[in-house]
Amino acid sequence: MDARVLELINLELDGRLDDAGRAELELALKNSPVARTRREQLRAVARALADAPAPAVPLDFRDSVLRHFPQRSKRVPRYRLGLALAASVLVALGALSLTRLELGGAPEDVSGTMAPAGATVAVTRQAGALTLEFALPLQAAELIIDLPGAGSLSASVTGAPEPAIDGRRIVIASTGGEVMVLVVGNVNEFKANLVRHGVVTPVTVRSP
Amino acid sequence: MVQEEADEALIARCRNGDGGGFAALVGRYQRPIFNLAYRMLGEREEARDVAQAAFLKALENLHRYDSRYKFFSWLYRIAMNEALDVIGHRGRQTELTDVHAADDDPARDAQTADLGVRVRGALGALSPDHRAVLVLRHYEELSYEEIGRVLDLPDATVKSRLFEARERLRVRLVDAGEA
Numbered sequence: 502m503d504a505r506v507l508e509l510i511n512l513e514l515d516g517r518l519d520d521a522g523r524a525e526l527e528l529a530l531k532n533s534p535v536a537r538t539r540r541e542q543l544r545a546v547a548r549a550l551a552d553a554p555a556p557a558v559p560l561d562f563r564d565s566v567l568r569h570f571p572q573r574s575k576r577v578p579r580y581r582l583g584l585a586l587a588a589s590v591l592v593a594l595g596a597l598s599l600t601r602l603e604l605g606g607a608p609e610d611v612s613g614t615m616a617p618a619g620a621t622v623a624v625t626r627q628a629g630a631l632t633l634e635f636a637l638p639l640q641a642a643e644l645i646i647d648l649p650g651a652g653s654l655s656a657s658v659t660g661a662p663e664p665a666i667d668g669r670r671i672v673i674a675s676t677g678g679e680v681m682v683l684v685v686g687n688v689n690e691f692k693a694n695l696v697r698h699g700v701v702t703p704v705t706v707r708s709p
Numbered sequence: 710m711v712q713e714e715a716d717e718a719l720i721a722r723c724r725n726g727d728g729g730g731f732a733a734l735v736g737r738y739q740r741p742i743f744n745l746a747y748r749m750l751g752e753r754e755e756a757r758d759v760a761q762a763a764f765l766k767a768l769e770n771l772h773r774y775d776s777r778y779k780f781f782s783w784l785y786r787i788a789m790n791e792a793l794d795v796i797g798h799r800g801r802q803t804e805l806t807d808v809h810a811a812d813d814d815p816a817r818d819a820q821t822a823d824l825g826v827r828v829r830g831a832l833g834a835l836s837p838d839h840r841a842v843l844v845l846r847h848y849e850e851l852s853y854e855e856i857g858r859v860l861d862l863p864d865a866t867v868k869s870r871l872f873e874a875r876e877r878l879r880v881r882l883v884d885a886g887e888a
Contacts, residue, residue, distance in 0.1 A: 507872065507876075508872065511868075511871070511872045511875060514875075515846070515853070515871075517853075542879050542883055543875060543879055545882070546875055546878050546879045546882055547847065547875075549827075549828050549882060550828060550843065550847040550848070550878075551847065552825075553825040553828040553829065554825045555744060555848075556743065556744060556747040556753065556756070558739050558740050558743045558744075559743075559753070559757055562739055562743065562757065562760070562761070563732070563735050563736055563739055565757075565761060566735050566739075566761050566764045566765065567728065567731070567732055567735065569761070569765050570728050570731055570732075570768070639728045639732065641732075660727055660728075660729065661729060675729070676728060676729040676732040676733070677728050677729070677732065678726070678727055678728025678729055678731075678732075679726065679727075679728070
């Protein structure tokens with residue numbers, strides 16, 4: 502078998518044959534039954550590879566990889582500094598409530614108790630603002646934050662998509678990891694739950 | 710229409726410690742990486758371990774990733790090296806005859822599954838170098854240039870190795886009546 506013809510057959514299989522090469526191959530095929538047979542066999546090899554069934558990725562593969570995602574280092578990330586600064590500015594401007602907030606009663610008493618623990622939140626309270634730093638299991642889940650009280654709220658989130666705000670409830674579609682939420686408004690207490698496949702995991706409070 | 714976040718943006722999120730960015734990258738590439746590992750190793754559990762190790766190694770070494778190159782080439786390279794390491798530790802060429810894999814989908818046509826087993830067997834009888842170029846070309850559909858980046862080979866070597874690998878596979882499949 503001529504090496505040049507074999508190369509042309511392979512290039513054709515890979516879609517790399519230019520017009521001149523195609524003409525050269527066609528001439529070789531016309532004159533050589535051996536080349537024709539070899540071309541058919543190599544095409545059959547390519548078909549056999551293409552037709553071999555693809556393996557299914559294990560259903561829990563993604564979650565099993567994400568379980569190994571390392572905890573973020575203790576270094577304070579830049580966005581956290583930014584949020585802290587934003588909260589400080591709000592306080593300094595006195596733009597929000599001048600009323601002294603009741604800071605007692607850390608909200609460990611959250612609704613839903615059937616799921617194992619694992620999600621935690623550190624709380625920083627300032628007048629008219631609440632910063633919640635969540636450490637969540639690395640899996641897709643809804644983070645639901647309820648803030649009892651009255652008045653409108655606004656929230657910004659880092660580490661997750663923009664939240665949906667429904668009255669005094671904030672809903673965040675999270676994939677886990679560290680999520681920081683800055684809530685601005687008349688806020689004093691909150692309840693936070695992680696909901697995944699209908700299972701409610703209460704978020705427990707840790708020291709900031 | 711929802712625009713998928715670019716790899717570069719997800720990598721930046723990973724570098725900032727955002728688990729969501731990493732989760733998105735795993736979701737995007739888990740199929741080709743698991744496929745690559747499985748085609749190289751022929752055994753699901755080993756493929757799973759290799760694919761997992763590849764993602765975690767990529768995460769650990771993200772600071773070394775050079776954004777002038779495509780992320781998937783870099784990730785494939787890590788996965789291929791992991792798979793070749795496993796093969797090296799086996800210390801022998803392995804016939805890829807994980808027949809259980811063909812049973813994942815009960816509705817799968819038996820003839821197709823059987824072909825899969827025979828192709829896997831023929832692939833497994835090739836050297837890892839030959840198997841690697843065939844897997845990258847035919848299953849991952851990489852170009853010569855992309856294969857060269859993954860395997861750190863010049864294009865000319867990729868071509869010659871690919872043609873040789875095909876020829877060896879042809880002989881095996883012709884002998885088995887598949888080509």
